[in-house]
Amino acid sequence: KASAHAIFRKVAAEGRRMLTEPEAKAAIEAYGIPVPRTIVAGSVAEVAQAAGELLESSEAVVVKLLSKVVSHKSDVGGVVLDIATAEKAAEAARSIETRLRARSPQVKADGYTVQAMVARKHAQELILGMNLDPMFGPVILFGAGGTAVEIVNDTAIALPPLDDVLAGDAIDATRIGRLLAGYRDRKPANRGAIIAALNGLSQMIVDFPCLVSLDINPLLADAEGVVALDARIEIDPRRVDEPAPNPALAIRPYPSGWSRDLQSDGMTFHIRPIMPADVALYPAFLAKISPDDLRLRFLSLRKNFPDQMLKRLTQLDYERDIAFVALEKDTGALAGIGRLSCDPDHRSGEYALLVRSDLQGHGLGWDLLKQVIDYAKAECIGRIEGTILNENRKMLTMCLEFGFSIAHHPSEPGLSVATLEVR
Structure with missing residues (x-):
């Protein structure tokens, strides 16, 4: 909680509502949701250096736009996958900057993030999310993730706070929940790790009334566990120091x-x-x-x-x-x-x-x-x-x-x- 609070206070002090991707990942990691190692680079040269460091233990890296304004990086061509060399990583950073200038000339990049490419052949792409409902307050979303999440429309809604049983109910309410149980040559995904991620998100909602919306998409899940490849968090800067538990919860937290x-x-x-x-x-x-x-x-x-x-x-x-x-x-x-x-x-x-x-x-x-x-x-x-x-x-x-x-x-x-x- 202290780690996430420090991140939210820094964002609020800068007058921002949206966390950058590294800030959002650090916040969810503090609540037990695994994320890949990420290095923030301020220039193209630093991108190459970071890629070289990560490629010592990974076969490929991902370069992404770092922006305090742009929250959906793929919409502006701000993500390049499967990069095998430091030189290619530098090229990817330059191409991201070129596309950003062409599509959003008023937006300036704040840098780049470089992370190890996570390749899990049999993993399912999930989404974990949170938003504010006018009647029920904070609600949690779980379901099939990826870029086509709105088209697939396979999600379930739950009211925080969750525990293992309630998190399991949310999983079982989706079609992808049956795929996660394993089929043919695919081993069952680590259900305990998915439940732990849902519980971590639930506890963050309980702890922070300032949360306005949160998306973890995709959350890869397989037999090895889960890892969040991307995260997006919006806060209300005026509420970062409000005490827990979140008064907007429809259900009172566990005493x-x-x-x-x-x-x-x-x-x-x-x-x-x-x-x-x-x-x-x-x-x-x-x-x-x-x-x-x-x-x-x-x-x-x-x-x-x-x-x-x-x-x-x-x-x-x-x-x-x-x-x-x-x-x-x-x-x-x-x-x-x-x-x-x-x-x-x-x-x-x-x-x-x-x-x-x-x-x-x-x-x-x-x-x-x-x-x-x-x-x-x-x-x-x-x-x-x-x-x-x-x-x-x-x-x-x-x-x-x-x-x-x-x-x-x-x-x-x-x-x-x-x-x-x-x-």
């Missing part, structure tokens, strides 16, 4: 500050907010919950938990809902969950707890409820409530110890309502 370790009866647990990826932990967790404990939690008998239900329990809008999972520190297995679902104005929230049947009696439910209450206080939620079966004496007793008031449910004689005024 990472609410993670902690817990020692309880000689056992160690890690408590943190739930993530969409935690859906994979539910089957083993539910298998260790007795039918009676499920009935006490859901207020009726329940045997089946459809996939869509589990997704609703794990893919939350943290603005209104929170769930804390307790994980066994040594195995990572799900041990318990404390949940709070709030109304839109945060006047009240409904809580629920579920601890694995084999781990009850060790204080884990107590700690999860305390975490829920502490979170409600921090979020200035007026009160929290829980609907409890009258026979659930353990839960009712714990609520009384926390200071909840207990009242009979107004319409269901077998239920009680526990209420705690938080403010």
